[in-house]
Amino acid sequence: QKEVEQNSGPLSVPEGAIASLNCTYSDRGSQSFFWYRQYSGKSPELIMFIYSNGDKEDGRFTAQLNKASQYVSLLIRDSQPSDSATYLCAVNIASYGKLTFGQGTILTVHP
Amino acid sequence: DAGVIQSPRHEVTEMGQEVTLRCKPISGHNSLFWYRQTMMRGLELLIYFNNNVPIDDSGMPEDRFSAKMPNASFSTLKIQPSEPRDSAVYFCASTWDRRGNQPQHFGDGTRLSIL
Numbered sequence: 398q399k400e401v402e403q404n405s406g407p408l409s410v411p412e413g414a415i416a417s418l419n420c421t422y423s424d425r426g427s428q429s430f431f432w433y434r435q436y437s438g439k440s441p442e443l444i445m446f447i448y449s450n451g452d453k454e455d456g457r458f459t460a461q462l463n464k465a466s467q468y469v470s471l472l473i474r475d476s477q478p479s480d481s482a483t484y485l486c487a488v489n490i491a492s493y494g495k496l497t498f499g500q501g502t503i504l505t506v507h508p
Numbered sequence: 509d510a511g512v513i514q515s516p517r518h519e520v521t522e523m524g525q526e527v528t529l530r531c532k533p534i535s536g537h538n539s540l541f542w543y544r545q546t547m548m549r550g551l552e553l554l555i556y557f558n559n560n561v562p563i564d565d566s567g568m569p570e571d572r573f574s575a576k577m578p579n580a581s582f583s584t585l586k587i588q589p590s591e592p593r594d595s596a597v598y599f600c601a602s603t604w605d606r607r608g609n610q611p612q613h614f615g616d617g618t619r620l621s622i623l
Contacts, residue, residue: 487612494556494558
């Protein structure tokens with residue numbers, strides 16, 4: 398089992414819909430969870446991050462953690478074509494100081 | 509504020525040549541990471557430093573790869589000799605939290621092509 402897993406997609410949603418991206422992780426002791434967006438040919442860009450003590454909302458983005466099932470999700474409300482990108486989930490496994498990244502989910506928002 | 513700065517942005521060279529990639533982390537950040545990204549393998553951590561000291565180099569593919577961080581504001585990743593399978597995008601990232609509980613900030617990457 399991979400330490401951090403994501404469905405590679407592609408996930409296709411219509412403009413204005415809610416896009417739901419999920420990520421599962423193997424280490425029950427993980428405490429920090431990050432979502433990055435990566436446009437084609439660009440570097441990963443931080444969207445938001447949460448700790449094990451709670452969810453977070455920032456504008457159209459919400460990150461939620463389900464500790465019991467060991468997955469973290471990113472919800473994008475009112476999806477726009479400009480949200481089309483690869484979304485990378487990263488987890489601080491065992492607080493070693495390094496992040497383990499999932500393979501990424503390709504999101505396509507069509508007009 | 510300046511972000512993580514990598515150079516060169518693109519590098520095309522022939523098999524067998526030495527390649528040196530450079531990174532300047534964000535000022536004040538004490539942890540630096542080198543990643544490699546390919547379509548097949550995704551984003552892989554090669555090595556990371558904390559306070560200029562290598563902490564984990566288990567991701568370095570083989571002895572042809574080496575990395576140094578002589579001071580807090582500069583790091584290099586060297587490949588010698590280079591091979592076509594080393595072709596990838598190499599990213600450098602930095603953060604101020606050595607425990608990994610704060611985000612890493614990525615440079616623009618170096619796109620490396622080995623012919």
